[in-house]
Amino acid sequence: xxxxxxxxxxxxxxxxxxxxxxxxxxxxxxxxxxxxxxxxxxxxxxxxxxxxxxxxxxxxxxxxxxxxxxxxxxxxxxxxxxxxxxxxxxxxxxxxxxxxxxxxxxxxxxxxxxxxxxxxxxxxxxxxxxxxxxxxxxxxxxxxxxxxxxxxxxxxxxxxxxxxxxxxxxxxxxxxxxxxxxxxxxxxxxxxxxxxxxxxxxxxxxxxxxxxxxxxxxxxxxxxxxxxxxxxxxxxxxxxxxxxxxxxxxxxxxxxxxxxxxxxxxxxxxxxxxxxxxxxxxxxxxxxxxxxxxxxxxxxxxxxxxx
Amino acid sequence: xxxxxxxxxxxxxxxxxxxxxxxxxxxxxxxxxxxxxxxxxxxxxxxxxxxxxxxxxxxxxxxxxxxxxxxxxxxxxxxxxxxxxxxxxxxxxxxxxxxxxxxxxxxxxxxxxxxxxxxxxxxxxxxxxxxxxxxxxxxxxxxxxxxxxxxxxxxxxxxxxxxxxxxxxxxxxxxxxxxxxxxxxxxxxxxxxxxxxxxxxxxxxxxxxxxxxxxxxxxxxxxxxxxxxxxxxxxxxxxxxxxxxxxxxxxxxxxxxxxxxxxxxxxxxxxxxxxxxxxxxxxxxxxxxxx
Numbered sequence: 001x002x003x004x005x006x007x008x009x010x011x012x013x014x015x016x017x018x019x020x021x022x023x024x025x026x027x028x029x030x031x032x033x034x035x036x037x038x039x040x041x042x043x044x045x046x047x048x049x050x051x052x053x054x055x056x057x058x059x060x061x062x063x064x065x066x067x068x069x070x071x072x073x074x075x076x077x078x079x080x081x082x083x084x085x086x087x088x089x090x091x092x093x094x095x096x097x098x099x100x101x102x103x104x105x106x107x108x109x110x111x112x113x114x115x116x117x118x119x120x121x122x123x124x125x126x127x128x129x130x131x132x133x134x135x136x137x138x139x140x141x142x143x144x145x146x147x148x149x150x151x152x153x154x155x156x157x158x159x160x161x162x163x164x165x166x167x168x169x170x171x172x173x174x175x176x177x178x179x180x181x182x183x184x185x186x187x188x189x190x191x192x193x194x195x196x197x198x199x200x201x202x203x204x205x206x207x208x209x210x211x212x213x214x215x216x217x218x219x220x221x222x223x224x225x226x227x228x229x230x231x232x233x234x235x236x237x238x239x240x241x242x243x244x245x246x247x248x249x250x251x252x253x254x255x256x257x258x259x260x261x262x263x264x265x266x267x268x269x270x271x272x273x274x275x276x277x278x279x280x281x282x283x284x285x286x287x288x289x290x291x292x293x294x295x296x297x298x299x300x301x302x303x304x305x306x307x
Numbered sequence: 308x309x310x311x312x313x314x315x316x317x318x319x320x321x322x323x324x325x326x327x328x329x330x331x332x333x334x335x336x337x338x339x340x341x342x343x344x345x346x347x348x349x350x351x352x353x354x355x356x357x358x359x360x361x362x363x364x365x366x367x368x369x370x371x372x373x374x375x376x377x378x379x380x381x382x383x384x385x386x387x388x389x390x391x392x393x394x395x396x397x398x399x400x401x402x403x404x405x406x407x408x409x410x411x412x413x414x415x416x417x418x419x420x421x422x423x424x425x426x427x428x429x430x431x432x433x434x435x436x437x438x439x440x441x442x443x444x445x446x447x448x449x450x451x452x453x454x455x456x457x458x459x460x461x462x463x464x465x466x467x468x469x470x471x472x473x474x475x476x477x478x479x480x481x482x483x484x485x486x487x488x489x490x491x492x493x494x495x496x497x498x499x500x501x502x503x504x505x506x507x508x509x510x511x512x513x514x515x516x517x518x519x520x521x522x523x524x525x526x527x528x529x530x531x532x533x534x535x536x537x538x539x540x541x542x543x544x545x546x547x548x549x550x551x552x553x554x555x556x557x558x559x560x561x562x563x564x565x566x567x568x569x570x571x572x573x574x575x576x577x578x579x580x581x582x583x584x585x586x587x588x589x590x591x592x593x594x595x596x597x598x
């Protein structure tokens with residue numbers, strides 16, 4: 001409440017060079033930067049440091065150079081499996097999730113459908129539910145030999161599947177659950193993106209006799225390409241860190257044949273069960289690198305010409 | 308609805324019929340998808356109100372039973388559920404309140420002040436969003452241990468009291484919603500910086516605060532990894548961690564487990580359907596800004 005030393009900040013670059021007018025904005029933004037230093041940057045650097053050490057959390061960390069990384073890449077079959085599991089799962093989830101979401105969003109937005117709000121809400125319900133609850137619900141849907149999903153399958157003449165017991169079906173089971181859980185988030189994002197597509201474009205295309213498919217491919221998708229790219233990138237970042245859903249659905253070890261063991265689960269196991277803190281930190285950095293590479297690759301490959 | 312010019316151009320009968328058919332198919336598909344989205348919630352209620360022995364019956368039970376209360380009792384007997392519920396509420400609400408405050412204040416500063424390095428700092432802030440949480444998990448845990456925060460909610464609350472996405476979102480909203488003239492006028496009247504934020508900006512940006520509140524609350528109410536690592540005292544478990552302990556037991560009591568899940572899920576669904584819905588579009592639009 002002091003006098004006008006804190007002048008009108010956004011309006012003036014004037015001669016008043018008093019540093020005092022900067023005190024308030026710096027104070028206002030300082031919590032984030034303090035928090036980032038303590039809880040973000042420090043752990044990031046500490047993880048880098050730990051990655052070059054062997055440490056069980058008790059005795060002093062032992063410097064081992066690149067040994068952790070070498071072992072991860074060349075000698076740890078479980079790690080390699082967790083990476084391939086995560087990449088395969090990520091791809092299996094991402095593709096149907098985004099395609100379904102786009103089709104549903106285009107359908108809801110098409111002007112042929114009433115009760116848009118109702119449909120949007122219905123598709124959004126799963127995503128507000130916790131992964132733990134979702135996994136518990138799906139645990140009972142998959143069942144063992146029996147279960148409601150197998151009942152549906154056998155009713156239409158298909159064989160029953162031991163969803164959570166066979167290595168071959170664990171990934172599809174996790175995929176189905178994650179697609180169900182997250183598709184609504186992308187429906188809502190695409191619906192928001194579709195608001196930016198000018199109606200005149202569609203009108204003009206209709207006059208030219210373009211069908212719905214042509215309009216989707218030639219107008220909708222190119223116009224919201226940046227939104228699609230954005231969803232691909234955030235989905236990859238999320239999928240590569242997937243933890244809670246498989247952790248609860250098939251258990252901490254990843255189920256039969258470790259078919260559901262993801263990178264984040266293996267990291268958790270190594271760090272907090274085996275107490276190999278240095279080794280797990282190296283894993284964290286390999287994950288970081290993978291996420292960064294895949295995100296950049298996407299932006300490079302698909303980002304061309306969308307901006 | 309049908310603002311396409313198609314209709315006026317050539318509204319032959321076959322075209323209209325084709326359009327009706329298209330609409331029917333579309334309704335069928337979209338409604339089918341919506342039902343698939345809703346069905347697992349219905350199934351959750353069916354399981355929660357039946358004896359565990361019936362869950363995997365062939366054919367499965369398709370209608371809710373009468374044993375919900377019994378399942379709740381068996382749930383309460385097996386884990387400190389009420390305690391976990393309170394813990395989750397306390398944790399999610401506290402983080403939400405703190406985050407709303409710190410994020411909106413920082414968003415206000417980035418939106419309405421000019422100061423050296425402002426844009427650099429903001430870009431830096433956006434960059435930090437790219438750091439995957441899993442990378443810092445181990446050292447974060449060690450840091451919490453070092454602080455003596457194992458089994459303490461401080462470990463879950465303090466590091467999450469302010470975050471980059473919220474600041475980004477509040478800044479975008481504040482920039483558009485709070486008129487500069489209003490701030491100038493307030494300043495000329497001798498209004499201090501904090502008062503300007505709390506008395507002028509806050510009321511205007513309350514819709515954005517609502518959206519951020521919902522997103523933050525959900526994120527922490529649903530969080531598993533953090534509480535799983537920090538809490539090893541069952542009385543300190545959050546709902547997610549407590550429910551997880553019931554999974555994978557040799558004889559999982561599915562009725563009780565599902566009753567606990569209903570408790571964790573249904574209030575959220577009700578709040579969402581009762582009013583939080585309208586914020587969702589806002590969040591989506593917000594996160595697309597700058598795309």
